[in-house]
Amino acid sequence: MIARCRVALLGFGTVGSAVARRLTHPDAVPCENYLDFTHIFDRRSSMKRAAHPELAGVVWTDRIDDILQSDVDVIVEAIGGVEPAASWVADSLLAGKSVVTANKQVVARHGVRLRRLAARQGRQLRFEAAVGGAMPIVRAVAEGLAGDRITRVEAILNGTTNAVLSQIDATGCSMDTALADARAKGYAEADPSSDLDGEDARAKLAILCGLAFGLHLDPIRIPVRSAAHIAPSDFDDARRRGGTIRQLAHADYDYAASRLTAWVAPVVVPRSSIFARTVGPANAAVVTGAHSGETGIFGIGAGGDATSVAVLSDLMAIARDRAAIVPAPVLTTQFELQPSDFEPISDLPLRTSDFVLRTSDLELSSITLTEAV
Numbered sequence: 001m002i003a004r005c006r007v008a009l010l011g012f013g014t015v016g017s018a019v020a021r022r023l024t025h026p027d028a029v030p031c032e033n034y035l036d037f038t039h040i041f042d043r044r045s046s047m048k049r050a051a052h053p054e055l056a057g058v059v060w061t062d063r064i065d066d067i068l069q070s071d072v073d074v075i076v077e078a079i080g081g082v083e084p085a086a087s088w089v090a091d092s093l094l095a096g097k098s099v100v101t102a103n104k105q106v107v108a109r110h111g112v113r114l115r116r117l118a119a120r121q122g123r124q125l126r127f128e129a130a131v132g133g134a135m136p137i138v139r140a141v142a143e144g145l146a147g148d149r150i151t152r153v154e155a156i157l158n159g160t161t162n163a164v165l166s167q168i169d170a171t172g173c174s175m176d177t178a179l180a181d182a183r184a185k186g187y188a189e190a191d192p193s194s195d196l197d198g199e200d201a202r203a204k205l206a207i208l209c210g211l212a213f214g215l216h217l218d219p220i221r222i223p224v225r226s227a228a229h230i231a232p233s234d235f236d237d238a239r240r241r242g243g244t245i246r247q248l249a250h251a252d253y254d255y256a257a258s259r260l261t262a263w264v265a266p267v268v269v270p271r272s273s274i275f276a277r278t279v280g281p282a283n284a285a286v287v288t289g290a291h292s293g294e295t296g297i298f299g300i301g302a303g304g305d306a307t308s309v310a311v312l313s314d315l316m317a318i319a320r321d322r323a324a325i326v327p328a329p330v331l332t333t334q335f336e337l338q339p340s341d342f343e344p345i346s347d348l349p350l351r352t353s354d355f356v357l358r359t360s361d362l363e364l365s366s367i368t369l370t371e372a373v
């Protein structure tokens with residue numbers, strides 16, 4: 001018999017409102033219902049409460065202290081941004097609450113400190129939703145493949161950019177038209193620059209480097225090349241070479257030399273690869289282990305409903321075992337980051353000829369992309 005677990009939500013936006021919907025419709029959760037949804041914190045709580053009479057049974061507040069001083073067991077952070085979200089996650093842990101966060105920026109920049117704090121407090125900090133939306137890559141890397149020595153992670157981690165690039169690929173439309181379409185479908189924000197420029201994906205890649213290789217990597221150090229200037233003609237070039245273009249996040253680690261290669265860039269991928277087949281807001285990853293070989297994961301990477309699955313899964317994991325001891329991560333900063341020959345945060349147009357395909361026809365294959373000589 002599982003004790004009931006009281007849940008508060010910080011932020012009633014895209015993700016927060018989807019989580020609230022799921023928590024108030026117990027039939028939507030395919031298990032016994034042991035989550036009690038009790039509080040919502042939002043800066044516009046009065047207005048949003050009035051617009052959501054179905055959530056009248058929940059305490060709404062615009063005072064964070066009301067949540068911190070409440071008797072909730074778990075706080076879901078769905079505010080976004082670095083501050084005040086990072087401070088509120090720390091405050092929640094200090095107040096004896098476990099935390100589930102969807103916030104890649106907080107986890108990438110403050111995850112090590114916050115996970116240590118959680119361990120010290122005997123509480124849990126879970127963040128499946130911060131990487132890959134509904135694609136359970138955090139658990140896959142941190143738990144499912146923990147018995148292997150992971151050597152490489154290659155992934156599409158930004159649903160917005162993927163929706164835009166796959167739309168240009170499918171229709172030959174311009175970047176502006178593809179962006180308008182993505183916005184209309186709810187896949188892109190008004191300002192998608194952090195998605196297209198690789199900012200979002202590199203925060204997620206930094207988290208994965210911690211989980212996969214045990215490295216403490218500031219996301220700002222990961223070189224990125226923007227996908228913002230890709231044109232239909234770039235896709236024509238890629239097509240002639242048997243490929244298409246996707247924004248990939250790549251990391252491989254040479255344990256013997258303590259050398260990491262990591263980047264986020266739009267690159268040519270083989271037509272038959274899992275990445276070329278990833279269209280719309282989907283995400284995909286191929287994780288390579290020394291013993292397990294390649295493991296592929298695929299799923300919807302963005303959107304409230306899909307992301308709420310990851311949040312609910314974390315909530316259920318905490319509720320099932322609230323006393324679980326989650327050890328603090330032991331990450332090293334003693335490694336060399338291989339320099340890339342393109343400028344960080346560059347606006348350079350894609351030069352697809354920079355990338356040569358070594359393998360071109362394997363499904364879920366190793367997709368090795370090297371700089372052309």
Ligand SMILES: NC(=O)c1ccc[n+]([C@@H]2O[C@H](COP(=O)([O-])OP(=O)(O)OC[C@H]3O[C@@H](n4cnc5c(N)ncnc54)[C@H](OP(=O)(O)O)[C@@H]3O)[C@@H](O)[C@H]2O)c1
Pocket residue numbers: 010011012013014015016041042043044077078079080081084102103104105129130133301302303304307
């Ligand atoms: N959307 C996705 O598909 C997705 C997928 C995976 C992960 N995530 C992550 O989930 C988090 C939330 O994203 P989202 O798309 O749900 O964002 P969002 O729609 O902007 O929702 C954020 C909510 O928090 C509120 N808020 C922001 N700052 C606040 C503050 N200082 N005090 C009180 N309330 C505050 C906002 O209020 P206002 O309405 O007044 O702005 C809004 O209701 C982010 O970390 C994001 O990276 C999102």
